[in-house]
Amino acid sequence: xxxxxxxxxxxxxxxxxxxxxxxxxxxxxxxxxxxxxxxxxxxxxxxxxxxxxxxxxxxxxxxxxxxxxxxxxxxxxxxxxxxxxxxxxxxxxxxxxxxxxxxxxxxxxxxxxxxxxxxxxxxxxxxxxxxxxxxxxxxxxxxxxxxxxxxxxxxxxxxxxxxxxxxxxxxxxxxxxxxxxxxxxxxxxxxxxxxxxxxxxxxxxxxxxxxxxxxxxxxxxxxxxxxxxxxxxxxxxxxxxxxxxxxxxxxxxxxxxxxxxxxxxxxxxxxxxxxxxxxxxxxxxxxxxxxxxxxxxxxxxxxxxxxxxxxxxxxxxxx
Amino acid sequence: xxxxxxxxxxxxxxxxxxxxxxxxxxxxxxxxxxxxxxxxxxxxxxxxxxxxxxxxx
Ligand code: SF4
Ligand code: SF4
Ligand code: SF4
Numbered sequence: 001x002x003x004x005x006x007x008x009x010x011x012x013x014x015x016x017x018x019x020x021x022x023x024x025x026x027x028x029x030x031x032x033x034x035x036x037x038x039x040x041x042x043x044x045x046x047x048x049x050x051x052x053x054x055x056x057x058x059x060x061x062x063x064x065x066x067x068x069x070x071x072x073x074x075x076x077x078x079x080x081x082x083x084x085x086x087x088x089x090x091x092x093x094x095x096x097x098x099x100x101x102x103x104x105x106x107x108x109x110x111x112x113x114x115x116x117x118x119x120x121x122x123x124x125x126x127x128x129x130x131x132x133x134x135x136x137x138x139x140x141x142x143x144x145x146x147x148x149x150x151x152x153x154x155x156x157x158x159x160x161x162x163x164x165x166x167x168x169x170x171x172x173x174x175x176x177x178x179x180x181x182x183x184x185x186x187x188x189x190x191x192x193x194x195x196x197x198x199x200x201x202x203x204x205x206x207x208x209x210x211x212x213x214x215x216x217x218x219x220x221x222x223x224x225x226x227x228x229x230x231x232x233x234x235x236x237x238x239x240x241x242x243x244x245x246x247x248x249x250x251x252x253x254x255x256x257x258x259x260x261x262x263x264x265x266x267x268x269x270x271x272x273x274x275x276x277x278x279x280x281x282x283x284x285x286x287x288x289x290x291x292x293x294x295x296x297x298x299x300x301x302x303x304x305x306x307x308x309x310x311x312x313x314x315x316x317x318x319x
Numbered sequence: 320x321x322x323x324x325x326x327x328x329x330x331x332x333x334x335x336x337x338x339x340x341x342x343x344x345x346x347x348x349x350x351x352x353x354x355x356x357x358x359x360x361x362x363x364x365x366x367x368x369x370x371x372x373x374x375x376x
Binding site for chain 1 (some may be wrong): 324325326327330331336367368
């Protein structure tokens with residue numbers, strides 16, 4: 001995505017030169033393939049490290065919490081929605097930010113690619129014109145269509161263009177409609193199961209979880225100075241890898257994200273064992289849409305539904 | 320909360336939400352009876368949210 005990269009560099013240079021911002025947050029090449037790192041450029045010279053391609057799946061809104069500087073930030077659809085959530089929740093002021101908007105074409109699923117590779121992936125090439133991704137390593141090289149290896153959240157994304165931005169790096173991309181994307185197909189599959197099958201599904205899903213908390217740390221919503229899982233007095237949840245403790249952690253973390261999650265997929269991307277923790281958050285997202293007509297981060301004015309009370313809120317579950 | 324718990328496989332029969340004032344003793348008895356009855360009526364005997372590993376420290 002050379003054109004995007006060049007444009008990001010150009011805008012970042014200008015912002016720093018004209019002293020419009022103190023730093024620009026974007027991505028630079030990671031130390032391992034498929035994982036670009038967040039990068040803070042504070043001088044024009046550092047700007048050349050910026051890159052843009054399909055490996056920029058971490059959420060940059062995670063790095064602006066409570067910052068006091070004037071910040072330029074690169075933002076896709078979902079990242080811009082998380083920035084909006086931050087503004088609503090008072091974690092950053094809108095006028096501190098200069099948002100460099102990315103009309104997004106989706107991120108590739110590093111877990112899927114790793115599963116396809118016949119060994120460790122040493123390098124990744126992207127061919128924009130053909131829309132292919134080539135992974136290679138010792139003794140193998142493989143090309144696949146990018147569309148086939150998109151992260152699941154990206155393939156069903158209906159907000160690819162930034163909802164909040166000061167300048168776009170390219171023309172907006174066409175959004176898929178909700179009908180085309182069918183974002184809740186997987187949630188419906190689980191909803192259709194019997195209670196015991198659901199239980200077994202989540203048991204299986206979480207069976208590899210090592211409670212490293214990478215999913216929490218990658219999430220821009222998880223900014224509490226002390227997370228409930230780290231507290232010991234009172235201790236809200238056991239700290240072991242007992243299945244009940246693991247499940248309690250995931251249940252509560254997901255609930256803390258209810259009505260705030262933008263389905264950016266950073267949690268899944270950062271999980272070392274590839275657990276799709278979105279199986280929890282996506283259900284809450286669907287409920288918020290159905291019960292409150294709510295989607296997170298679409299503007300900087302409205303408070304999330306679980307933070308407000310309306311007389312017409314559904315309450316038929318209270319007997 | 321109820322929806323997500325159900326989504327995870329906890330049966331609706333195990334999940335009850337009620338608003339009972341401290342003056343409503345009969346309502347409390349009613350609800351408690353209904354809760355126990357509906358849990359007992361469940362076919363699945365799988366224990367959910369019960370820790371199996373011994374506690375350490
Ligand atoms: S969820 Fe949408 S906006 Fe976010 S990275 Fe994926 S395609 Fe882009
Ligand atoms: S990142 Fe993965 S392994 Fe780590 S706590 Fe989250 S789900 Fe568990
Ligand atoms: S829970 Fe996951 S998908 Fe939702 S905002 Fe946080 S990192 Fe993104």
